[in-house]
Amino acid sequence: MKAESELYNWRGSGMSVMEMSHRGKEFMSIIQKAESDLRALLNIPEEYAVLFLQGGATSQFAAIPLNLCKPDDPVDYVVTGSWGDKAFKEAQKFCKPSVIWSGKSEKYTKIPSFDGLEQNPDAKYLHICANETIHGVEFKDYPTPKNNDRLLIADMSSNFCSKPVDVSKFGLIYAGAQKNVGPSGVTIVIVRKDLIGNAQEITPIMFDYKIHVENNSLYNTPPCYGIYMCGLVFEDLLAQGGLKEVEKKNIKKAQILYDAIDESNGFYRCPVEKSVRSLMNVPFTLEKSDLEAEFVKEAAKEKMVQLKGHRSVGGMRASIYNAMPLAGVEKLVAFMKDFQARHA
């Protein structure tokens, strides 16, 4: 793999990416290539800036209202899981957000119908979480904002680059890199340039999109190695044929796993409404919940790890991001059938 062969010596420079000056020509070429490859992958229009930042999606929960709102501005949040809820709560510090729909009472197993959304016409933006990592619900299409600015904003942390997206439908898209496109410590923001430049006075300079756009994400030292790794992933996704091809693989992987659950006569259960099941995160429970610990233990023996559901919801969760091969999912499905045969 390229990261291994280049660990000490990036393309004959004699330097590891970890040693480079972030203003040197070597790293400049790395970040520029990463941006242009990402633009090609997502077909990002010219009027959008692409930023490589730090601090995770959690930092964006604050940066978005700080950059796009005044303190008294109303904004709308659709809350389909824990991440959307966190985004809403953080926005309360910086503007006047409303939850216009919440899936909480149904344990975050649904996406609302767009017709039924009571949007505030004065809202500065409408915020969604495109895929809820913990609950496994994913938007398959996107609501049209009815606010004046027609601004739709999406947290795509856990399904970024897993399928094509029409960027022009959004005012801003953001994503922590660590699920599909790189190591943790890099946060990608794609923002329409005309929205930039009106940050609140209390905006920390590191949260001010204008600063980062003007400095091409190099206002201070960026997470160089992480950006380099993201660049390698973008190259690989392009080499696979782009996001349409990536999506095909992800659909196939998810299909065989959901089929295994649905065809288990109730031995396994996925609580999420079928039409909005995530291609990335597949939560499921066992009918006999006392077998769940045994399931995790036996799976670990077969080298299938990190299958336990998030501590807030329990059960099991298989995260099948881009990097998970079909064979990995097939192995899990085979194990599930075998486990069922032995314990049914």
Add this chain to the structure above:
Amino acid sequence: MKAESELYNWRGSGMSVMEMSHRGKEFMSIIQKAESDLRALLNIPEEYAVLFLQGGATSQFAAIPLNLCKPDDPVDYVVTGSWGDKAFKEAQKFCKPSVIWSGKSEKYTKIPSFDGLEQNPDAKYLHICANETIHGVEFKDYPTPKNNDRLLIADMSSNFCSKPVDVSKFGLIYAGAQKNVGPSGVTIVIVRKDLIGNAQEITPIMFDYKIHVENNSLYNTPPCYGIYMCGLVFEDLLAQGGLKEVEKKNIKKAQILYDAIDESNGFYRCPVEKSVRSLMNVPFTLEKSDLEAEFVKEAAKEKMVQLKGHRSVGGMRASIYNAMPLAGVEKLVAFMKDFQARHA
């Protein structure tokens, strides 16, 4: 090197550090070991928390006043270079900072005498930048704060872990990791625990020390690979015999370079007052400034790169952080003498 042998498979786990769940037992052991090794290195007292964060020192310029001040609180800044100046300017958003001393009129070549500092007795803290990367001035001792809380705060980004520090003299120490202890993308904060828990309401959750202390730096996904690399560096510094030994090496490296400058009969010049010259960053100019471009060009041919001074000050700057071996400095000195012989 360990990072190479463990790139794909961390100690038999079958996982790269880049693939681990940040809440799994493997990464937990990595971050805990990194913290305990850093505590051993700097002899950090129990009443201090150690945090591994993101966003660089620039994020801390905001986080410090947001966590330690109310909006009307006065605070004191000693400005010995560009970084101290940036810290002061960012604090203006969140409290009432004063510059009680500035080296700007003398082009940032000095550290003030501590007796002459007119500290505000009502200031919440006194802020210094322990080593100014661009200008090459370094505090050799620290002023005693006269404010009520006796709080001294230091940005140690560019000399962190280059020598022993009496942590108990400080309320808070912060440092971007990328100079001496790891790759860019990790920021270390050492903060006295009793100072935590009074953040302003407008503090983004990612800037709230209380959240990070309560979650052992795992509130959201941390920069796992960077923290792992910092841990490897801490292990290495301990194996070298600790920071007293590291300091000895750094003194020797700096000595031969400053000697070469001072003994060049004015061919090379270091503008910084001798008593406060940095062990890490050695700025120098050539008497014949039109030779500087040639100097950089010839040095690059000898594989000595990144010698050009910061665009804001010009001239040359040799950064001789922990990772630079004595032989590297000796090679530079030999080149300087040869260059002088050919061009004097």
